[in-house]
Amino acid sequence: MTQTIKVEPRSHPYTVKIIFQGLRHLETHISRVWSKRQIVIITDEHVGPLYAQQACAHLSAAGYPTKVLTIPAGEQSKSWSQLEKVVNQLAAWHLSRTDGIIALGGGVVGDLAGFAASIYLRGIAVIQVPTSLLAQVDSSVGGKTAIDLPTGKNLVGTFYQPDFVLIDPAVLQTLPQRLLAEGYGEILKCAIMAGSDFWNLTAHIQSCTALLQAAPQLISASVSFKAAVVTADETETQQRQLLNLGHTVGHAVEIAAAGRLFHGEAVAIGLYQLTRLFEKKQLTPNGTSTLLAQRLQALGLPLADPALGTPAFYQALQHDKKLKQQQLTLIYLKKIGHPAFYELPLAEAMTWFKHELPQRSH
Amino acid sequence: MTQTIKVEPRSHPYTVKIIFQGLRHLETHISRVWSKRQIVIITDEHVGPLYAQQACAHLSAAGYPTKVLTIPAGEQSKSWSQLEKVVNQLAAWHLSRTDGIIALGGGVVGDLAGFAASIYLRGIAVIQVPTSLLAQVDSSVGGKTAIDLPTGKNLVGTFYQPDFVLIDPAVLQTLPQRLLAEGYGEILKCAIMAGSDFWNLTAHIQSCTALLQAAPQLISASVSFKAAVVTADETETQQRQLLNLGHTVGHAVEIAAAGRLFHGEAVAIGLYQLTRLFEKKQLTPNGTSTLLAQRLQALGLPLADPALGTPAFYQALQHDKKLKQQQLTLIYLKKIGHPAFYELPLAEAMTWFKHELPQRSH
Numbered sequence: 226m227t228q229t230i231k232v233e234p235r236s237h238p239y240t241v242k243i244i245f246q247g248l249r250h251l252e253t254h255i256s257r258v259w260s261k262r263q264i265v266i267i268t269d270e271h272v273g274p275l276y277a278q279q280a281c282a283h284l285s286a287a288g289y290p291t292k293v294l295t296i297p298a299g300e301q302s303k304s305w306s307q308l309e310k311v312v313n314q315l316a317a318w319h320l321s322r323t324d325g326i327i328a329l330g331g332g333v334v335g336d337l338a339g340f341a342a343s344i345y346l347r348g349i350a351v352i353q354v355p356t357s358l359l360a361q362v363d364s365s366v367g368g369k370t371a372i373d374l375p376t377g378k379n380l381v382g383t384f385y386q387p388d389f390v391l392i393d394p395a396v397l398q399t400l401p402q403r404l405l406a407e408g409y410g411e412i413l414k415c416a417i418m419a420g421s422d423f424w425n426l427t428a429h430i431q432s433c434t435a436l437l438q439a440a441p442q443l444i445s446a447s448v449s450f451k452a453a454v455v456t457a458d459e460t461e462t463q464q465r466q467l468l469n470l471g472h473t474v475g476h477a478v479e480i481a482a483a484g485r486l487f488h489g490e491a492v493a494i495g496l497y498q499l500t501r502l503f504e505k506k507q508l509t510p511n512g513t514s515t516l517l518a519q520r521l522q523a524l525g526l527p528l529a530d531p532a533l534g535t536p537a538f539y540q541a542l543q544h545d546k547k548l549k550q551q552q553l554t555l556i557y558l559k560k561i562g563h564p565a566f567y568e569l570p571l572a573e574a575m576t577w578f579k580h581e582l583p584q585r586s587h
Numbered sequence: 588m589t590q591t592i593k594v595e596p597r598s599h600p601y602t603v604k605i606i607f608q609g610l611r612h613l614e615t616h617i618s619r620v621w622s623k624r625q626i627v628i629i630t631d632e633h634v635g636p637l638y639a640q641q642a643c644a645h646l647s648a649a650g651y652p653t654k655v656l657t658i659p660a661g662e663q664s665k666s667w668s669q670l671e672k673v674v675n676q677l678a679a680w681h682l683s684r685t686d687g688i689i690a691l692g693g694g695v696v697g698d699l700a701g702f703a704a705s706i707y708l709r710g711i712a713v714i715q716v717p718t719s720l721l722a723q724v725d726s727s728v729g730g731k732t733a734i735d736l737p738t739g740k741n742l743v744g745t746f747y748q749p750d751f752v753l754i755d756p757a758v759l760q761t762l763p764q765r766l767l768a769e770g771y772g773e774i775l776k777c778a779i780m781a782g783s784d785f786w787n788l789t790a791h792i793q794s795c796t797a798l799l800q801a802a803p804q805l806i807s808a809s810v811s812f813k814a815a816v817v818t819a820d821e822t823e824t825q826q827r828q829l830l831n832l833g834h835t836v837g838h839a840v841e842i843a844a845a846g847r848l849f850h851g852e853a854v855a856i857g858l859y860q861l862t863r864l865f866e867k868k869q870l871t872p873n874g875t876s877t878l879l880a881q882r883l884q885a886l887g888l889p890l891a892d893p894a895l896g897t898p899a900f901y902q903a904l905q906h907d908k909k910l911k912q913q914q915l916t917l918i919y920l921k922k923i924g925h926p927a928f929y930e931l932p933l934a935e936a937m938t939w940f941k942h943e944l945p946q947r948s949h
Contacts, residue, residue: 237596309667316738323911344706346908347731347744348822369709376678383745458812459722460710546708549685552625 228445232366232452232457237386238425240399241366241448243441246466248393249355251280252287255327255352258389264291264322265315267338269298271354272330275278280329292318300484302333303372303379311341322554325350325388331357332364332488336382339370343385353390357400358408358440359489362394362415362447367455367468368580378579380546384460392448394440402433407489409436413520414445414554415450423450431523467564469547471496474533474578477541481532491553494533502581503557510560534582539575590807591724594728594731596821599748601668603728603810605803610716610755613642614649617689617714620751625686626653627677629700631660634692634718637761642691643802654680664695665734665741672705687712687750693719694726694850698744701732705747707846715752719762720916721800721851723754724809726775729817729830739842743906746822754810756802764795768886769851774805775882776832777812782924785812793885825924829926831909832918836895836940839903843894855888856895865919870929872922896944901937 228243230564247254255264264284268277273295284291290381294314296302315326328338328351335353342351355365364583366407409430423446430436436443451468456463475495479486486494500517503509518528532538547554555567555576569577590605602620609616617626626646629641635657646653656676658664677688690700690713697715704713717727733744759767771792777784785808792798797806813830819828836855842850847855862879866872878888894900909916915936917929931939 305667306669312743313736313738316736321904321910321912322908344745346742347746370717371709374644374676374678381674382706384709393945396865453855497649538612544681546684548683550683 226441228441230445230448230452232386233385233456234368235464236384236459237368239386239388239390241390241392241452243392243394243445243448245441246393247391248276248280248396250283250321251354251391252283252289254389254391255284255289256287259289259325259350260353261288263320264289264327265318265320265324266293266327266329267296267311267334267341268293269296269302269331269334271298272334276356276396277329280327296334296337297435298333300333300373303337304481305372307337308341308372308474311337312345315341315345319350320345322346322349325352327354329356331355332360332362335360335365336369336371336379339368339385339387340372340382341381343370348385348489351385351387353387353388355392356396358397358405358444359411361394361444362408362452363411364450365390365392366451367446368459377544377546378476384541392444394444397437397440402525403487405433405436405488406526409524410450410489410493410496410521410526412447413517414468414492417517417558417561418467418470418564419446419450419497424561425518430520433524436524452453466547466566467556468562469554471499473545473547473553473555474498475543476545477538478530478532480541481537482530483532483537486527486530486532490527493521493528495529495574497521497528498533498559498582499555501578503567505581509558513558513561516561529583529587533585534578537580542575542578543571588803589608590803592807592814594748595818596730596748598746598821600760601748601752603752603754603814605754605756605807605810607803608755608757609753610638610642610689610758612645613716613753614645614651616751616753617646619650619651620714621651621687622713623650625680625682627680627682627689628653628655628689629673629696629703630655630691631658631664631693631696633660634696638718638758639691641687657694658693658699660680662695665699667734669699670703673699674707677703677707682707682711684708684711687714689714689716691718692722692940693717694722694747694837694923697722697726698731698733698741701730701747701749701897702734702744705745710747712944713747713749713881715749716904717728717752717754719759720759720767720806721773722755723806724770725773727752727754728810728813731820734824739906739908740838754806756806759799759802759874762896764887767795768888769800769849770885771871771886772851772855772858772888774809774908775879776830776854777809779858779879779920779923780829780832780926781808784808788883792882795886798886828909828916828928829918830928831916832896833861833914835904835907835909835917836860838907839900840892840894842903843897844892845899848889848892848894852889855883856890859883859890859915860944864939865929867943870919872926875920875923878923893947895947896940897947901938901940904937904940905933
């Protein structure tokens with residue numbers, strides 16, 4: 226079964242396909258998008274051994290001379306030094322403007338390979354083949370690429386759309402439960418903003434097994450929601466900020482937790498805490514945070530963390546890259562299915578949070 | 588006297604203004620484009636002492652809190668390490684998405700600062716204030732940004748349009764003659780493709796004094812020509828390749844000369860040699876290269892160089908980033924004012940050049 230979703234940002238429209246076991250015949254799907262060319266598959270040490278050699282062999286046999294470039298797994302690969310290594314390797318292989326890159330892996334591979342593709346020769350074609358649930362529902366669609374700076378995550382990057390995104394839900398079956406759950410955090414973020422059928426679908430996800438069974442529909446619904454937002458606002462001037470629901474608090478708690486929390490877990494905490502706060506402010510209907518909490522906890526996602534309310538948490542909030550002239554834009558729910566913007570000065574937000582969140586001295 | 592030229596690429600339209608002594612009141616011109624915000628002026632050790640402190644003081648007084656970031660002068664600043672330093676400094680100063688960067692300097696500053704602006708927080712606003720003739724007529728307009736790799740110049744970068752370009756021809760008066768002449772190489776490239784009034788104007792440029800006197804018109808004509816091309820084709824898929832007239836041979840001889848030739852000098856050699864070769868092929872009218880030679884030599888620009896035809900020259904040709912699947916796209920003149928494309932396999936071009944150019948073993 227193939228589901229096709231069109232993403233149509235002004236700069237570069239493209240298609241996302243969700244194909245169960247699509248990775249087994251990658252060359253078939255690539256050949257519908259790309260003319261014959263050299264390809265470099267960028268992958269990491271975890272995903273590479275599972276899928277890259279077979280993909281490389283199939284693509285080469287199909288007339289696409291293909292090489293594999295493997296980077297170390299983990300967030301530390303989103304660095305200047307790794308970016309430089311990747312780009313130097315592309316140059317050493319004389320990859321030309323009409324060739325292409327396939328990003329095969331999770332969010333780190335997608336972000337780094339997408340960034341490298343966007344700047345090598347001022348941009349060569351890239352196709353995203355995300356292999357984690359988080360990358361499938363979030364980072365592979367929308368064209369955000371990035372590396373980290375010592376002072377913060379994703380502080381350097383580009384908006385650069387792929388030519389195509391191939392999502393194979395079959396690869397999820399080998400993922401550890403914690404990685405599945407973190408992807409589900411982003412799915413719930415989309416579901417609560419989309420409301421109706423999508424939100425109702427998540428009521429039935431009470432286990433990892435249920436999540437895996439419903440994965441094609443959940444991915445499709447999440448990508449469709451994201452596609453509509455990205456089509457309306459590619460570079461996050463307004464509408465796209467909706468996708469930051471839960472992310473302001475989430476990002477800050479993720480930084481304060483110093484690696485202990487996965488991104489999707491931090492988003493889950495941000496989602497829940499912000500919803501709870503807006504409920505207290507009577508801007509979000511009573512009971513919304515309870516409904517959300519049930520769905521998050523069904524997959525073992527956290528609602529709080531000791532890092533919440535620490536000095537490191539508040540420091541991270543102050544350096545959020547989404548801050549615009551000391552104004553913070555939060556997203557809240559008028560009701561499920563109806564997200565809205567809430568702007569306030571950073572100082573006011575700090576006071577509010579300090580009053581409402583558990584306070585910790587370290 | 589102010590001349591205004593509109594550049595309208597799909598991604599981001601903007602204005603180029605040519606204002607004699609415009610740099611003296613930079614804040615006035617900036618305030619017509621940018622709302623109040625933090626500004627970082629990126630400049631180099633040569634240009635900074637002449638203009639940056641005054642500009643910084645004026646901008647700060649006008650309500651734009653401004654800082655100056657000075658990089659070493661010279662091509663070696665177009666490196667990963669310098670890019671990383673610049674971006675880290677922007678992060679350390681907490682420059683936000685709604686702040687801005689002014690690139691104040693020659694081509695190196697413009698390329699590096701433009702690149703940094705395009706990737707910091709996935710892109711913040713940039714204004715180009717070019718201070719060399721080459722940057723004024725060429726690199727500041729069109730949105731190409733870049734750094735170099737060990738394997739070649741400008742191999743990494745972005746297409747990223749500025750919000751505004753301010754060109755002050757008064758700053759040219761302090762430039763050494765050789766730097767003026769190299770800018771004139773790019774002007775002649777545009778003039779011979781534009782033909783008519785622009786080409787006729789260059790007949791009167793027989794000295795640096797004449798060049799300085801006619802600078803506002805020459806810059807305006809060059810920028811107008813370039814603006815039309817960039818508006819039609821921002822990312823160099825077709826039409827914009829016209830701007831590469833003379834550049835294929837020029838780039839190769841520049842690399843083979845290993846720093847001895849300035850970019851504009853190498854372009855002059857490429858322009859002349861290619862025109863001579865197409866004349867021999869009877870695709871360009873007889874006498875065109877002689878007319879061109881007179882104009883180039885009037886300002887002391889070279890027509891040939893010992894690096895032409897060396898093994899290093901041919902090696903550089905083979906690794907030209909404009910190569911597409913081993914096809915080379917050359918530009919020639921059907922007649923003055925009428926450029927056209929000439930595609931041929933790289934191997935054929937090599938044979939042709941080896942037959943027609945002086946051959947040297949080292």
